[in-house]
Amino acid sequence: MPPPPSDPSDVLRDAGLRVTAARLATLRALAESPHTAVDAIAASVRDDLGTVSTQAVYDVLRALSSAGLVRRIEPAGSAALYETRTGDNHHHLVCRSCGAVADVDCAVGEIPCLEPSQTQGYEVDEAEVVYWGICAQCRSTSPPDPDLTPPTPNPRSTP
Amino acid sequence: MPPPPSDPSDVLRDAGLRVTAARLATLRALAESPHTAVDAIAASVRDDLGTVSTQAVYDVLRALSSAGLVRRIEPAGSAALYETRTGDNHHHLVCRSCGAVADVDCAVGEIPCLEPSQTQGYEVDEAEVVYWGICAQCRSTSPPDPDLTPPTPNPRSTP
DNA sequence: ATCTTTTCCTTGACTCATTCCAGTCTTGAG
DNA sequence: CTCAAGACTGGAATGAGTCAAGGAAAAGAT
Numbered sequence: 001m002p003p004p005p006s007d008p009s010d011v012l013r014d015a016g017l018r019v020t021a022a023r024l025a026t027l028r029a030l031a032e033s034p035h036t037a038v039d040a041i042a043a044s045v046r047d048d049l050g051t052v053s054t055q056a057v058y059d060v061l062r063a064l065s066s067a068g069l070v071r072r073i074e075p076a077g078s079a080a081l082y083e084t085r086t087g088d089n090h091h092h093l094v095c096r097s098c099g100a101v102a103d104v105d106c107a108v109g110e111i112p113c114l115e116p117s118q119t120q121g122y123e124v125d126e127a128e129v130v131y132w133g134i135c136a137q138c139r140s141t142s143p144p145d146p147d148l149t150p151p152t153p154n155p156r157s158t159p
Numbered sequence: 160m161p162p163p164p165s166d167p168s169d170v171l172r173d174a175g176l177r178v179t180a181a182r183l184a185t186l187r188a189l190a191e192s193p194h195t196a197v198d199a200i201a202a203s204v205r206d207d208l209g210t211v212s213t214q215a216v217y218d219v220l221r222a223l224s225s226a227g228l229v230r231r232i233e234p235a236g237s238a239a240l241y242e243t244r245t246g247d248n249h250h251h252l253v254c255r256s257c258g259a260v261a262d263v264d265c266a267v268g269e270i271p272c273l274e275p276s277q278t279q280g281y282e283v284d285e286a287e288v289v290y291w292g293i294c295a296q297c298r299s300t301s302p303p304d305p306d307l308t309p310p311t312p313n314p315r316s317t318p
Numbered sequence: 319a320t321c322t323t324t325t326c327c328t329t330g331a332c333t334c335a336t337t338c339c340a341g342t343c344t345t346g347a348g
Numbered sequence: 349c350t351c352a353a354g355a356c357t358g359g360a361a362t363g364a365g366t367c368a369a370g371g372a373a374a375a376g377a378t
Contacts, residue, residue: 127289
C-alpha cells in the first residue's frame with residue numbers, strides 16, 4: 001500500500017469518486033480549517049471557484065462522507081460540522097461559549113468507552129464522546145461573567 | 160431532605176416553578192415514555208388536556224430543563240429528545256436503524272471519560288457519550304438487510 | 319374573598335439548516 | 349470523438365425551533 005496519496009485528486013479517485021472542482025475545493029477548505037459548517041465551506045469554495053450552489057456543497061459533503069473521506073459531527077445545538085480526520089475514532093472538545101471545536105485523541109489509548117456497562121441487546125459499533133467546556137480564549141477574554149455560561153448542566157449537589 | 164417527592168406538583172414547586180396543567184401533563188408524558196421528541200410530548204399532552212399549543216410545550220420544556228427537571232439530548236440526525244433522568248450523568252445507546260434510545264449507566268463507575276487525554280486549555284465540565292449501534296429488535300426483524308445500515312462509519316476500501 | 323403582580327399560554331409570522339426536483343453541464347470510459 | 353452516468357444549478361419546500369404581542373390565569377398580599 002503506497003503512503004496516503006496527498007494529491008487530493010488521487011484521494012478522490014482512490015475512493016471511487018469523480019474528480020470535480022467542487023470536490024477539490026471542498027477538501028481544500030476542510031484542510032485549511034477543520035470542523036467547519038456547511039455555509040463556511042460553501043463560502044470558501046465560492047472563494048475558489050466563483051459561483052457554486054449550496055446544494056452542490058451539500059451533495060459533495062454527502063458524497064465525501066459516505067466515501068469515508070470526511071466525517072460529519074453534529075454537536076447539540078449547532079449545525080453540522082465536517083472534518084477530514086477519519087478512521088481514528090477521536091473525540092471532540094466543544095466550547096459552550098463560542099462553539100469552537102478541538103480534537104482529542106482517544107481517552108485511554110485503546111478504543112475507550114466502547115464498552116458500555118450494559119448493552120441492553122444493542123450491537124454497538126461506535127462510541128462518540130463530546131467533552132463540553134469553555135475554551136481557553138473564552139475563559140481569558142471574559143473571565144468573571146457569570147451570565148455568559150448559564151447552562152452548566154449538573155450543578156452537582158455535593159462534589 | 161425528604162426522599163424525592165413523587166408528587167409532580169411538589170417537584171415543580173420545589174424547583175421554584177409554578178404548577179400548571181401543561182407542566183404536569185408534560186412530566187406525566189415523560190414519565191410514561193422517556194426519550195421523547197417534542198411533537199410526541201405535545202401529542203400526549205393534548206391527549207390529556209385537549210388543546211395545547213406547540214409553543215406552550217416548547218416553553219414548558221425549556222422551563223423544566225433550565226430548572227434541571229428534564230434533560231435535553233440531541234442525537235445527531237434527529238430532533239431533540241427529553242428525558243426525566245437528570246443529575247446522574249448517564250449515557251445513551253442509540254439505534255442507527257430505528258432511532259430508539261436506551262439509557263446506560265456511567266461506563267466505569269466514576270465519572271468515566273471526563274478526563275480527556277489532552278484538554279487543550281478547555282475547562283471541561285461534562286463528557287457526553289453516545290453509543291451507536293443496532294437495537295435488538297431491529298437486528299431480529301431485519302437481520303441481513305445491508306441497505307438499512309448504510310452509515311457504518313468506516314466501510315474500509317480493502318478488508 | 320378580592321386584588322395585583324407575575325408568569326404563562328395562544329396565535330402567527332419568521333429564521334435557519336437541510337432536502338427535493340427537474341433540467342443542464344461535466345467527467346471519464348469506449 | 350462520443351455518450352451515458354453522474355454532478356451541478358436554481359428554485360421551491362419541509363421541518364425544527366424561535367420571537368413577539370396580547371389575553372388569561374396563578375400565587376401571594378390586602
